[in-house]
Amino acid sequence: MxxxxxxxxxxxxxxxxxxxxxxxxxxxxxxxxxxxxxxxxxxxxxxxxxxxxxxxxxxxxxxxxxxxxVETPLARPAGHRASGSSRLAGGHPFRRVGRPGDEEPPPHIAQALELGPGGRALRRDRLVVLEDDTPLTYVSAWFPPDVAEACPRLAQAGPLAEGTTHYVTRRTGRPPARGVDTAGVRLATAAEAERLERALPLAVAVELHTAYDGDGRPLVCEEGVTPGELWERSDQYPMGGDH
Missing domain, CATH: 1.10.10.10 (Winged helix-like DNA-binding domain superfamily/Winged helix DNA-binding domain)
Structure with a gap:
């Protein structure tokens, strides 16, 4: 195209x-x-x-x-990346957490990225915050080895003002063609609660977003963890007719 x-x-x-x-x-x-x-x-x-x-x-x-x-780039919680959506509409200020690193992801992330046994991926964490700097969502983004190799700036600690989606597309020539979002609930881990500045036990909503290119190859898998009382989803869609 x-x-x-x-x-x-x-x-x-x-x-x-x-x-x-x-x-x-x-x-x-x-x-x-x-x-x-x-x-x-x-x-x-x-x-x-x-x-x-x-x-x-x-x-x-x-x-x-x-x-x-912009002085402060915006980021979105995981998911909700439909074509035509903008970071300005769904974005919040954020800060990077730790440094990106090559790790063996949890099994559900490895499965989404189609990694073999012992496979590793590049992890980038961010904390999306509200206007008063209160933590909203803790997001871990995992990039498969072929994407990480083609996109060296993903391994750097600073934010990408253009956004990772645009950066990965520009560097790989592989724009996202399909996204899969899965939402669920569970209790936060101790590390997640610490990032979200909450005490345990903490009920969280979890959104898993995986983006695929036109050939069905995974580009990224993001897992966003949000305290239950801060999570909400609002959809608008046409209705009518007999089904």
């Missing part, structure tokens, strides 16, 4: 942010600069900016008409 010009422009800006050419708070190229560089109309440049803004990557300047790279 051909990539539209405004998507190419948005991806180019995302790449410059991830590679450190545009740092948090830096001005992104103006609409005029984008029009000249890419040979596009002002409407196309505006659409590229809208994509990045809705993804929580850039924000409008308080003075003037330009945009800056």
């Amino acid at each position: 051909a990539v539209l010009k405004y998507e190419q422009i948005a991806d180019w800006i995302r790449a410059r942010i991830t590679e450190g050419e545009l740092t948090p708070g830096a001005l992104v190229p103006s609409q005029r600069e984008l029009c000249e560089r890419w040979g596009v109309s002002r409407a196309t440049a505006i659409k590229a900016m809208d994509v990045l803004r809705l993804d929580g990557v850039i924000d409008r300047e308080r003075q003037g008409q330009g945009f800056r790279v």
